Amino acid sequence: MSLGDAAHLEGKNIVVTGAGNGIGRAIALACAAEGANVVVADYGVSIDGSNPSSDVPDAVVAEIAATGGTAIAVAGDVSEMAVGQRIVDAAVDNWGTVDGVVCVAGIVRERMLFNMSEEEFDQVVGVHLKGHFTLYKAASAVMRKQETGGSLIGFTSGAFVASTAQANYSAAKGGIVSLTRSAAFALKKYGINANCIAPAAMTRMSENVPFEIEAGSPEAIAPLAVWLMSDMARDVTAQIYTCTGKRIAVWNQPLEIRHMWADDGEAFTVEEIANKLPATIGDEEMPMFADLDRRMKEMAEAQSSAGVNSGA
Ligand SMILES: NC(=O)c1ccc[n+]([C@@H]2O[C@H](COP(=O)([O-])OP(=O)(O)OC[C@H]3O[C@@H](n4cnc5c(N)ncnc54)[C@H](O)[C@@H]3O)[C@@H](O)[C@H]2O)c1
Structure with a gap:
């Protein structure tokens, strides 16, 4: 993948959650390659949320450093308010601002609705939906005071429409759409845009999907995130874009x-x-x-x- 010669995020300070693997990692690397300082935030867990390890974000920071980029790691669970604050503080304390937040962290706990436990529901909704709230809240509090505003990017999924054995995941992804639209609506006057990406990429999370999906590489999702955070897309807000790498689509706005x-x-x-x-x-x-x-x-x-x- 070529992101071109120009550095589209030069001087920006960007936070990426779920940056230890898959799509988040690809976006963190792309942001650094585009001239941004990057907070690599990740809990280092398996796809069901178990076995946390700080080695995972550390490894991505090392990869970025090896290419001459600037990044710092924050290990922690994004569903905790204090962790969301710590991730945003890492950008502000080290570099003075937070200009972009990309919430990619996610887990899956698949089960038919009638068999799903309370824990399976709460954990998935916690990591995805609350894991967006913790970052959006902490970051928007800083961004509204910055003259340059900022960008929030949520990660939803085509599954927000409905999903057979993922009512927890689907509900969380639908919540992310509404949360992000609300952020776009409330924060427009502060120069903050908020959009969602519904990606499809070959990662450890998608490899077990039991039906055929149109999916490219994680790296092929990154240019859309970079563009949304760049000065070229300041006026683009409240959108949901599907991205499969080679195909980008825009979703309709809900209306009666x-x-x-x-x-x-x-x-x-x-x-x-x-x-x-x-x-x-x-x-x-x-x-x-x-x-x-x-x-x-x-x-x-x-x-x-x-x-x-x-x-x-
Ligand atoms: N891969 C796809 O095709 C696809 C499709 C639709 C939506 N998505 C969404 O895109 C995002 C990234 O998916 P992926 O395929 O790259 O997954 P992945 O499993 O490769 O990466 C997810 C990352 O999130 C981290 N994480 C999980 N729980 C966390 C927590 N509580 N706090 C902080 N970090 C945590 C993990 O450690 C991991 O590094 C997810 O939100 C997923 O729902 C992916």
Whole structure:
């Protein structure tokens, strides 16, 4: 991958969570190559969130240093408020500002909804959704006082629409979309943009997806993140971009599409709804239903060939 000759992030101080592996690592390396000072924040865990190790972010800092870049490691769990603050403080204390925050940290704990434990739900929502809040809050408090504003980038997923055995992950990714739109809305006047990337890249996390996905390399996701944090994209905000490397798509903005009024101008009765709603505003089919049978079949095949009988 070539990011071109110009350094698009020269002089910027960027925080990347989940920077120890996969997409986060690729973005941290790209930011450093683009002239930014980088906080490499990572808990160094396995894909289900277990076995933390500070060696993981340290290794990426060493990689960046070996190429002549500037980076520091912060090891910790992004779902903790104090860790979010510590990550932002690392940029501000060392370099004076925080100009970009990229929240890439994530885990998966897959299970069908009716079998999912409270812990599996809380951990996944904690790392993904709260792990965005902890960073957005700490960083926006600094950015609103900077004349140069800043950029927030959330990592969602196409799974925010729905996911068969990942209700926890899907809910967290949908929450990230709403959190990021809210950040964009509230922080526009401070010159802070906030956008989401829904990536698809071949990493340890995606290698077990039981159906075929269009996915490129982690490095191929980085140029979109770099562009969103660069001065070229200051006015781009409240967007969700799918990125598979070779393909970038923009998602629609949620909006009401049809409405009806109560006959008495105050409230509907159940009968009035039953008589009027289907013919007037109707409902909308979720497009993913068209693909449900194929996904269920491929998931069952993948589970039986792996000898899995976990109730996932
Ligand atoms: N790979 C894909 O195709 C794909 C698709 C959709 C969404 N995503 C999203 O992109 C992001 C990156 O995914 P990836 O494939 O590079 O995953 P990955 O497993 O390769 O990397 C995730 C990183 O997050 C770190 N991490 C996990 N929990 C943490 C915590 N509590 N605090 C700090 N760091 C923590 C891990 O140590 C790891 O280094 C995730 O948010 C994921 O949900 C990925």
